[in-house]
Amino acid sequence: MGKVNKGKKQKEGDVEELRQELVAHFRGERNSLRREWVQQMTAKKQLEGMTPQETEAESATIYDTCIECLETAHYDSAEAYARKMAERGVLRGMTSEQILGGMLTLRDVYGRSLFGRYRKDMARLTAALDMYEPVANNILAVVAMAFIRERENVVRQQQEAIRELSTPVLQVREGLLILPIIGVIDSLRAKQLTEQLLRAIRTLRAKAVVVDITGVPAVDSKVANHLLQTVDAARLMGARVIVTGLSPDVAQALVYIGVDLARLRTVGDLQGGIEEAEDFLAYRASTAKSNSSTAVKG
Amino acid sequence: MSIPILKQGPYLIASIQSAPTDSEWREMAKVLAERVGKLRSRGVVVDVTVLDLIDSFAARTLREIAQIVKLRGAEPVIVGIQPDVAFSMVQLGLTLGDVPTELDLEAGLATLSAIIKGGESNV
Numbered sequence: 001m002g003k004v005n006k007g008k009k010q011k012e013g014d015v016e017e018l019r020q021e022l023v024a025h026f027r028g029e030r031n032s033l034r035r036e037w038v039q040q041m042t043a044k045k046q047l048e049g050m051t052p053q054e055t056e057a058e059s060a061t062i063y064d065t066c067i068e069c070l071e072t073a074h075y076d077s078a079e080a081y082a083r084k085m086a087e088r089g090v091l092r093g094m095t096s097e098q099i100l101g102g103m104l105t106l107r108d109v110y111g112r113s114l115f116g117r118y119r120k121d122m123a124r125l126t127a128a129l130d131m132y133e134p135v136a137n138n139i140l141a142v143v144a145m146a147f148i149r150e151r152e153n154v155v156r157q158q159q160e161a162i163r164e165l166s167t168p169v170l171q172v173r174e175g176l177l178i179l180p181i182i183g184v185i186d187s188l189r190a191k192q193l194t195e196q197l198l199r200a201i202r203t204l205r206a207k208a209v210v211v212d213i214t215g216v217p218a219v220d221s222k223v224a225n226h227l228l229q230t231v232d233a234a235r236l237m238g239a240r241v242i243v244t245g246l247s248p249d250v251a252q253a254l255v256y257i258g259v260d261l262a263r264l265r266t267v268g269d270l271q272g273g274i275e276e277a278e279d280f281l282a283y284r285a286s287t288a289k290s291n292s293s294t295a296v297k298g
Numbered sequence: 299m300s301i302p303i304l305k306q307g308p309y310l311i312a313s314i315q316s317a318p319t320d321s322e323w324r325e326m327a328k329v330l331a332e333r334v335g336k337l338r339s340r341g342v343v344v345d346v347t348v349l350d351l352i353d354s355f356a357a358r359t360l361r362e363i364a365q366i367v368k369l370r371g372a373e374p375v376i377v378g379i380q381p382d383v384a385f386s387m388v389q390l391g392l393t394l395g396d397v398p399t400e401l402d403l404e405a406g407l408a409t410l411s412a413i414i415k416g417g418e419s420n421v
Contacts, residue, residue, distance in 0.1 A: 198385060230388075232384075232387075237380075238399050238406075
């Protein structure tokens with residue numbers, strides 16, 4: 001058993017020695033290998049959109065980071081750097097092909113230099129590749145993951161922006177809001193829509209709301225029920241809701257699926273809806289005014 | 299703690315200060331029914347601005363208060379239901395039926411005066 005342990009220790013010592021040797025080799029060849037890498041990338045048009053100074057600084061950092069990963073077998077610094085690079089790369093419109101391609105080129109450059117060095121000693125070359133390849137693969141995986149994450153982030157942000165933009169609550173005049181809905185309503189959007197509308201009713205002190213669904217291609221029973229709930233909730237807050245712009249298809253679909261829209265006040269188009277709402281508001285205003293005048297007289 | 303009921307001109311204002319218990323709701327309905335007659339009030343505002351939840355009992359009691367007030371010859375209006383409260387109510391299927399609702403106290407008083415004076419001019 002002692003023998004086995006000793007053998008294992010011996011082996012570990014060899015591995016460590018080889019690791020140091022590779023690190024020393026890459027550090028020693030730093031300038032020539034890096035120049036070769038940059039040349040190859042330039043030939044493959046992987047550096048488009050970068051200034052020479054940027055290329056210089058970035059390539060040096062990437063080169064050193066990769067060797068650090070080989071030396072320490074920790075990928076934290078590579079991960080941090082890849083994240084930074086992905087952020088900037090995506091922002092500046094660099095394609096993932098460019099960056100991943102660049103990393104693959106670097107991998108080839110490292111690999112070639114190993115071949116060159118250990119050409120005469122096959123056993124040593126195999127051992128060196130055994131050590132170098134997993135590290136190179138890990139670095140590539142880290143970079144690719146950073147890129148995918150960054151892309152997903154951007155997509156998420158854009159989705160949020162679209163969602164915010166897609167449900168504007170607009171005030172036409174005092175006490176009258178319009179809510180034009182465009183696009184498909186899913187349950188998440190329906191919920192957000194309702195929240196925004198109810199909040200706007202409170203902050204803008206609305207008495208009437210015209211919800212225009214001209215831009216909604218399809219309404220199913222779920223969306224219809226949500227619309228009804230929104231109307232009821234708005235009524236509880238003292239606002240009257242008029243729905244306009246039900247397309248022929250939507251109207252037929254609603255009747256066929258049997259949604260009870262009796263509680264809903266619907267008007268043909270947005271113009272008609274606003275007119276109706278204004279009549280309603282004017283009625284309220286005039287009754288209030290005549291009251292105050294009688295009150296003064298009384 | 300009982301719910302303060304304020305007299306403001308021809309109106310009564312029940313201003314709820316914290317979530318009432320079931321018995322406090324009952325108490326409020328009883329007191330309002332008495333005061334409407336005693337003070338010859340024309341309208342009653344129930345202000346629920348501070349409530350962050352209106353459950354089925356509260357919704358029913360509000361409906362009943364409105365009916366009681368109406369039977370006693372005054373106009374009811376419920377004001378100050380918050381957006382979240384309104385939406386959770388409709389999701390639970392709770393409605394206030396035909397009871398008038400308004401955004402806040404100011405709007406509620408304006409509506410009451412419109413209803414009452416409107417009725418007067420018709421007579």
